[in-house]
Amino acid sequence: MESTDYLIVGAGVSGLSVANFLPKGADWRCVEQLHEAGGYCRTIKQDGFVWDFSGHFFHFRHPDIEQFLRDRMPSDEVFRVDKSSSILFKGRRVDFPFQKNIHQLPQDDFIECLHDLYFREGDPDTAETFEQMLYAKLGRGITEKFLKPYNEKLYACDLSTLDKDAMGRFFPHADIEDIIRNMRFPDNSSYNAHFTYPKGGAMEYVRALLHDLDDERIAYNERLISVDLQTKTARTTEREIRFKHLVSAVPFPKMLDLCGVEYDEDLYTWNKVLVYNLGFDKKGQTQDHWVYIPERDKVFYRVGFYDNIFQTPRMSLYIEIGLEPNAEVDIEGTLPRVLADLERAGITDGHQLVSHHSIVLDPAYVHVNGPSQADFRVKHAELTAQGVHCIGRYGGWKYCSIEDNILEARALATQFTPASDDI
Numbered sequence: 001m002e003s004t005d006y007l008i009v010g011a012g013v014s015g016l017s018v019a020n021f022l023p024k025g026a027d028w029r030c031v032e033q034l035h036e037a038g039g040y041c042r043t044i045k046q047d048g049f050v051w052d053f054s055g056h057f058f059h060f061r062h063p064d065i066e067q068f069l070r071d072r073m074p075s076d077e078v079f080r081v082d083k084s085s086s087i088l089f090k091g092r093r094v095d096f097p098f099q100k101n102i103h104q105l106p107q108d109d110f111i112e113c114l115h116d117l118y119f120r121e122g123d124p125d126t127a128e129t130f131e132q133m134l135y136a137k138l139g140r141g142i143t144e145k146f147l148k149p150y151n152e153k154l155y156a157c158d159l160s161t162l163d164k165d166a167m168g169r170f171f172p173h174a175d176i177e178d179i180i181r182n183m184r185f186p187d188n189s190s191y192n193a194h195f196t197y198p199k200g201g202a203m204e205y206v207r208a209l210l211h212d213l214d215d216e217r218i219a220y221n222e223r224l225i226s227v228d229l230q231t232k233t234a235r236t237t238e239r240e241i242r243f244k245h246l247v248s249a250v251p252f253p254k255m256l257d258l259c260g261v262e263y264d265e266d267l268y269t270w271n272k273v274l275v276y277n278l279g280f281d282k283k284g285q286t287q288d289h290w291v292y293i294p295e296r297d298k299v300f301y302r303v304g305f306y307d308n309i310f311q312t313p314r315m316s317l318y319i320e321i322g323l324e325p326n327a328e329v330d331i332e333g334t335l336p337r338v339l340a341d342l343e344r345a346g347i348t349d350g351h352q353l354v355s356h357h358s359i360v361l362d363p364a365y366v367h368v369n370g371p372s373q374a375d376f377r378v379k380h381a382e383l384t385a386q387g388v389h390c391i392g393r394y395g396g397w398k399y400c401s402i403e404d405n406i407l408e409a410r411a412l413a414t415q416f417t418p419a420s421d422d423i
């Protein structure tokens with residue numbers, strides 16, 4: 001039987017990052033169920049369009065992580081972009097975030113939002129759910145005109161089932177002072193005010209992570225199918241491998257199944273996102289990189305414009321539709337509805353679709369709530385104690401960015417020492 005010190009499952013950003021930061025000369029193997037690396041950070045090139053698995057925007061907060069990637073890429077490969085994003089509200093464009101730009105709404109909506117903000121009820125500090133936090137912090141108007149319908153479309157769930165901090169640092173908080181000040185002195189800065197985008201798509205960052213790795217150690221088209229925690233043996237579709245440490249980016253509940261750990265399946269919920277990448281014959285609006293769509297009569301919750309990032313002459317969109325995990329997906333059947341909604345939203349105007357592609361991300365957004373996080377922490381610690389380290393957006397069952405994935409992987413890999421191989 002084969003054996004290795006570090007068996008990495010999944011050649012996405014998390015798995016590849018672990019391989020990069022393991023101690024020099026470490027004995028590692030990686031198995032990836034698909035034919036290529038990258039996970040959700042892959043790129044499709046089709047008919048002259050460059051598409052990702054919906055837009056992937058990179059906001060590096062740690063210059064050393066960005067430098068690590070850039071050192072392994074051709075130097076002129078990355079766009080630096082000042083973000084422009086908006087909300088489509090009753091046929092007009094409103095700057096994002098909604099709560100800081102209510103003065104741009106039609107007058108009646110503005111007055112309602114301002115009134116409800118001032119007379120909001122409840123204490124955000126004692127709010128338990130995401131929905132309670134929205135009402136207590138921002139009032140009924142802002143919540144019901146944008147935050148609730150938008151997030152219900154995205155998460156495809158009842159917001160009272162999510163933790164108040166379900167979005168962590170990705171939620172644009174604003175208090176009443178910020179909101180009023182923004183009416184005279186606009187400052188819509190957020191965690192993603194600037195972003196980078198590789199010219200060849202998100203996959204270029206994955207190529208950077210592959211740059212120093214011995215390709216022979218990565219086995220594609222090989223899926224992990226079970227783990228014997230007692231003997232520390234992984235069974236894949238191709239072979240059995242003994243390991244000292246197993247690092248997994250497999251979605252956490254799936255990993256519990258593979259390890260034979262019992263758990264309450266109802267605790268772990270998530271949405272899936274149906275993404276269409278759409279290429280058209282001519283240019284559309286040139287201002288925004290993406291637009292939020294809270295209106296329930298449009299099937300998608302967000303539309304992004306690759307062409308306004310890449311500065312290309314034909315409109316190139318991604319559109320995202322949030323779905324419950326067991327929802328049926330009719331890719332060809334939904335496309336006419338998507339195209340009709342784009343026209344009604346004024347995003348297309350006699351544009352001809354010349355190329356398209358679609359993908360279902362499942363899971364896409366984990367539903368973060370108290371009971372699932374409590375169960376996760378216990379089971380994650382139990383697996384870690386047995387040498388199985390679950391990381392990444394889905395292995396770690398959380399909302400995070402690619403940079404977060406790289407940081408987490410580096411922290412884990414650099415904590416391994418030859419002594420830790422003996423556990």
Ligand SMILES: Cc1cc2nc3c(=O)[nH]c(=O)nc-3n(C[C@H](O)[C@H](O)[C@H](O)COP(=O)(O)OP(=O)(O)OC[C@H]3O[C@@H](n4cnc5c(N)ncnc54)[C@H](O)[C@@H]3O)c2cc1C
Nearest residue numbers: 010012013014032033039040056057223224392393401402
């Ligand atoms: C709609 C959407 C938009 C996003 N936008 C952004 C963004 O703008 N900026 C940003 O920074 N992040 C963004 N993200 C997050 C980003 O995609 C993830 O953080 C990142 O791709 C997660 O990498 P990962 O390696 O942890 O997981 P994954 O990318 O899921 O990789 C896991 C890998 O494991 C493999 N695998 C799974 N099971 C097995 C098995 N049993 N055996 C073998 N292999 C297996 C999979 O095939 C996959 O290759 C977005 C995510 C979504 C869903």
